[in-house]
Amino acid sequence: NSYNLIFDLWTESDASDLVSADISVYAGEPVQQSLKNSARVTGFVKDADGNPVPNADVELNTYSGRLGFMVSTDSTGFYYVDIPGSDGLINLVGGQETLYNPSKYFIIVDADGYNYYYNDSFIINRGETLVHNVELTPAGVITPYAQDWEFNVSEYYGFWWLRVSDDWTKVLATQAKHNPELGLPADFYLLNAETGEELWSYHTEDQCWGSDLSNDGSMAVTGCNDNNIYAVNADSGNLIWSYDSPNINRDASLSNNGKYLVSGPVDGGMFGLFNAETGELLKDFNDQNEWLRNSVFSPDDSRFYVSLGYGYLGAYDTLTGEKLWDDYTGEFLLYMGVDNNGNLYGSGKGRILYSWDSDGNVRWSFREPDHLSGTGAVSSDGSVVAIGSVGAWVYYFNASNGEVLWRRHLDGAENAGHNAVSITPHGETLAVGAAPDNALYVFDSKGNTIFQNTAPLNPDPVLDLKWSGIGAEASAGTQKGVMCTVISNDGSRIIAAYGDDTIRSFTRI
Structure with a gap:
């Protein structure tokens, strides 16, 4: 019911300042958490002339996109969506620091004949009602593919x-x-x-x-x-x-003018710059002891x-x-x-x-x-x-x-x-x-x-x-x-x- 993770950490390219962190992880009892709907977003979906848009799909999602609530507008274009309050979403993560704002919602409205609608500025707390009216613009002529x-x-x-x-x-x-x-x-x-x-x-x-x-x-x-x-x-x-690489090769990118190639690993380096026409290795690069995963040239190849x-x-x-x-x-x-x-x-x-x-x-x-x-x-x-x-x-x-x-x-x-x-x-x-x-x-x-x-x-x-x-x-x-x-x-x-x-x-x- 436990395991250890050992992390090696360094900042110098030769790893001369390497330190190790040994972290123990223990199994715990699973806890099921859920949130009740405690806030409401409501409004009308209409076109630019003020006419209602019935049967439009209205969807509110948490900012992660992993929890969504969908309804359709009625004959008057009216909708309402009940959702957990943003403050409840904050409580769910236990006050932990996150790399994005977990309290935000975004809204999507999709209706035949109209342009897709997106807005991601929603923060609404428990007990609140937010009115958000949507104006849809007509979509242009859609030409399909075959x-x-x-x-x-x-x-x-x-x-x-x-x-x-x-x-x-x-x-x-x-x-x-x-x-x-x-x-x-x-x-x-x-x-x-x-x-x-x-x-x-x-x-x-x-x-x-x-x-x-x-x-x-x-x-x-x-x-x-x-x-x-x-x-x-x-x-x-x-x-x-x-070219015979010293290990498996994951990337090969040509310059836009076709004269150069970046690929690797190469003898003496983790990646190299080649003359693409002859295969001559022009320069090897080994300032970082990491394998090449991706490369790209600028449009002017400079x-x-x-x-x-x-x-x-x-x-x-x-x-x-x-x-x-x-x-x-x-x-x-x-x-x-x-x-x-x-x-x-x-x-x-x-x-x-x-x-x-x-x-x-x-x-x-x-x-x-x-x-x-x-x-x-x-x-x-x-x-x-x-x-x-x-x-x-x-x-x-x-x-x-x-x-x-x-x-x-x-x-x-x-x-x-x-x-x-x-x-x-x-x-x-x-x-x-x-x-x-x-x-x-x-x-x-x-x-x-x-x-x-x-x-x-x-x-x-x-x-x-x-x-x-x-x-x-x-x-x-x-x-x-x-x-x-x-x-x-x-x-x-x-x-x-x-x-x-x-x-x-x-x-x-």
Whole structure:
């Protein structure tokens, strides 16, 4: 009925100041706590002309999104919702310090023909009644999508990453799973993005978490668990060069001009900068004894950023290799993106979405209240950023100040797919994958659902090792569902990768 946890803590890169903390944890008796409804939110939902909106769904949620109360408006547009008071929510956490305000509520109103409504400013105590009237604006014309091709294989891993050339003629698809320790051979594929035709495949001895396709579609690179980096001619499928890493490789990122590659580990360092055309290792980096988990180049390729295994974040000059600045995020960043203004965004297992300016100053941060985010995307113009959480919530932010413009739940989902948020350059359209159901959602900038598709699960028995093997106990949503999405600049095309060995393409009708 007890166990011990030993924490090793240090601040110096060589761990010379390491101290250990031995903490004992003892089992206790479970206590079931619940709160009675003690406050009321009420009001009318009307359109801009003052006409009532009947049958609108009104939902109040605690700020974590884990406790919700839903009603519908009557024929006059009237609603009321009884909820636990905010002061009761504070008492429930026993006065403990929290990283977000547990006393807040947010309200969602959704009605056919109207724009999605979101407001997150509610604090209402026991015995109080809050009047909140809502004015809905009419939604624009919604143009749906239709599936135009499907690609399927019969292999152990599902598809994990998609990378598309700038002209949307080629798409690179790699296979992997979470957790990673299946240890079986895999392949990565290049497809004709317009037809779904397989152009070639390349065999590896293990899955590939890292992958990239040059913007001009001439080169595909992968970083794989068989301890190799592969650079392949995207026209012929022939190997250009490979690099034998000293350990498993989790990341491979090409510069936008296709001249450089960041990957690792490398001989002499935890990550390295390569000449992407020749495979020459230009510089190794070993100032932090942490494995490379994620990397990204700035739009002008003047610098690159790395996120390492225990939360180190570094910015480096591409030409000189000089470190420009660094920071710590508590855990590695599953998502990193850079806008055209040079601002960096990142989120992951630390459950905080950050934005840094080009000098490394934190512009703003947002504590994710429901769960960690495994996926995200920023509009290239730097206007909005979106993340998808393991709690199956999608958040859409003003990228300049971190204000939540809206959030909505992926109904019926356990989580957003591992790499399954993509966005258009100005943030008008957002493609999000959900798991464990094979569900694809498309939202506009106001949070309206403009398309939703749920595909049947592939019953191929070859996937049984994945469904029931290592990692399945973590979450069905880490194995099944839409694992990755990509969307064209004009929002007219979407390609989605599924954990059940399938890739599907959708085009706006």
